[in-house]
Amino acid sequence: MANNDAPIRVALLGAGTVGSQTARLLVEQADELEARVGRRMELVGIATLDPVEAPWIDQSIVTNDAAELATRADIVIELIGGIEPARTFILKAIDNGASVVTANKALLAKCGPEIYAAAREHGVDIYFEAAVGGAIPIVRPLRESMVGDRINRIMGIVNGTTNYILDEMTTKGLDFDEVLKAAQDAGFAEANPTADIDGFDAASKAAIMACLAFHRDVRIDDVHVEGIRNITAADIAAAKALHRVIKLLAVVKQNDKDEISAGVYPVMLPETHQLAKVGGSFNAVFVEGEASDDLMFYGRGAGGAPTASAVVGDVVTEARHRVHSTVGPDIPLYSNAPILDAADDTSSYMLRMSVFDKPGVLANAALVFAKHGVSIKTVQQVEAEGDDGTHELWVITHAVSDRQIREVVEDLEKSVNDIKSVLTVIRVFEG
Numbered sequence: 001m002a003n004n005d006a007p008i009r010v011a012l013l014g015a016g017t018v019g020s021q022t023a024r025l026l027v028e029q030a031d032e033l034e035a036r037v038g039r040r041m042e043l044v045g046i047a048t049l050d051p052v053e054a055p056w057i058d059q060s061i062v063t064n065d066a067a068e069l070a071t072r073a074d075i076v077i078e079l080i081g082g083i084e085p086a087r088t089f090i091l092k093a094i095d096n097g098a099s100v101v102t103a104n105k106a107l108l109a110k111c112g113p114e115i116y117a118a119a120r121e122h123g124v125d126i127y128f129e130a131a132v133g134g135a136i137p138i139v140r141p142l143r144e145s146m147v148g149d150r151i152n153r154i155m156g157i158v159n160g161t162t163n164y165i166l167d168e169m170t171t172k173g174l175d176f177d178e179v180l181k182a183a184q185d186a187g188f189a190e191a192n193p194t195a196d197i198d199g200f201d202a203a204s205k206a207a208i209m210a211c212l213a214f215h216r217d218v219r220i221d222d223v224h225v226e227g228i229r230n231i232t233a234a235d236i237a238a239a240k241a242l243h244r245v246i247k248l249l250a251v252v253k254q255n256d257k258d259e260i261s262a263g264v265y266p267v268m269l270p271e272t273h274q275l276a277k278v279g280g281s282f283n284a285v286f287v288e289g290e291a292s293d294d295l296m297f298y299g300r301g302a303g304g305a306p307t308a309s310a311v312v313g314d315v316v317t318e319a320r321h322r323v324h325s326t327v328g329p330d331i332p333l334y335s336n337a338p339i340l341d342a343a344d345d346t347s348s349y350m351l352r353m354s355v356f357d358k359p360g361v362l363a364n365a366a367l368v369f370a371k372h373g374v375s376i377k378t379v380q381q382v383e384a385e386g387d388d389g390t391h392e393l394w395v396i397t398h399a400v401s402d403r404q405i406r407e408v409v410e411d412l413e414k415s416v417n418d419i420k421s422v423l424t425v426i427r428v429f430e431g
């Protein structure tokens with residue numbers, strides 16, 4: 001900045017759900033924010049492609065040229081989303097000496113390490129609290145508060161849409177398709193909800209958390225992804241009968257050999273687990289630190305105003321740095337820890353099978369599990385409603401690799417005649 005008393009220039013790129021609310025908070029709270037920063041922040045421009053009408057939007061600063069706006073601010077807030085042109089605008093801002101605040105998890109999960117390196121090289125900051133868990137402070141705790149600890153595992157419900165769908169299926173006994181429609185009508189799920197339903201949104205957040213927790217370059221392509229599209233009302237009912245609930249979890253962990261794994265998948269949790277109680281579109285992140293022990297972060301993971309709250313928090317933090325001519329913490333990704341192939345990741349599993357109740361079906365199935373080195377924990381046979389004489393057999397295993405469980409499923413269907421099909425294979429966590 002040229003003048004020490006000049007306002008801190010803030011540029012907003014994108015005025016959609018989050019951008020519009022960010023503008024509102026910056027404008028409506030301008031005096032309060034000035035007091036907290038120690039200097040005035042001036043919103044110098046709002047870049048948007050479509051006209052945006054709101055009492056807090058000053059039309060005289062609206063532009064459709066985000067690239068140009070990115071070059072005339074001290075802090076650039078990127079709320080466009082997606083990879084390009086957001087990436088180019090961010091790099092341009094950094095190149096011009098601006099610090100960047102973004103909520104763009106998709107971009108950070110793909111190109112975060114390059115962006116962090118560019119910020120470091122230019123001596124500016126990149127803040128992204130809203131990119132994981134919306135309003136929930138989880139990025140800063142991982143990046144700063146817990147940086148002195150070793151983090152062993154993070155398990156998070158980090159996608160509101162899928163949590164809402166699973167919760168509605170659990171509490172109302174509805175089918176996936178019905179609830180998805182309701183989620184779209186309620187405005188949680190996107191018109192094209194693929195990124196939510198198929199787990200990619202949560203996977204982006206998993207990659208970002210893994211970078212911060214393990215100080216290693218982890219990208220979305222390193223994250224094993226399974227969504228909730230195949231979860232049925234019958235799976236939910238089976239979980240209920242076992243005093244469990246199904247949640248879509250993002251799980252990143254580092255084992256005692258320092259191997260990292262990152263995955264997003266549905267998990268059966270005990271009803272008593274803290275994450276099992278997270279309902280509706282809420283998010284929660286459970287962090288297990290070596291010294292800190294267990295920590296839980298909970299709140300609204302999406303929505304215009306909640307997400308804007310985290311964005312503006314980052315803007316204030318950066319503005320304070322500008323006032324004091326300091327920079328925020330770096331994101332050093334120095335670790336070379338190996339990333340485990342998803343097939344080698346281990347878990348307990350539940351297999352829900354449709355079987356003909358013939359003598360030997362259980363014994364023959366057990367032989368297949370044994371052949372692949374999979375130890376069975378519990379077995380339960382359940383009367384099914386079908387009129388083809390089938391019953392359901394529920395088997396819960398001890399911890400095995402994903403590879404082993406796939407081999408078991410293939411072998412069961414191939415070599416045990418009285419197993420009609422394996423209906424569901426789902427991870428089971430105890431805690």
Ligand SMILES: NC(=O)C1=CN([C@@H]2O[C@H](COP(=O)(O)OP(=O)(O)OC[C@H]3O[C@@H](n4cnc5c(N)ncnc54)[C@H](OP(=O)(O)O)[C@@H]3O)[C@@H](O)[C@H]2O)C=CC1
Nearest residue numbers: 014016017018047048049066079080081103104302303307
């Ligand atoms: N919504 C939420 O609850 C959360 C969102 N996020 C993240 O926040 C970011 C913004 O999300 P959200 O507000 O929901 O998205 P929206 O789609 O509502 O808003 C994005 C806006 O950017 C505009 N835009 C697109 N390209 C340009 C461009 N070249 N120049 C200027 N404006 C442009 C879009 O205009 P147009 O519509 O005309 O294309 C749209 O108005 C994303 O990265 C998202 O992942 C993070 C957490 C929660």
Ligand SMILES: N[C@@H](CC=O)C(=O)O
Nearest residue numbers: 158159160161301302
């Ligand atoms: N679509 C996302 C929005 C926030 O990241 C969700 O449902 O959580």
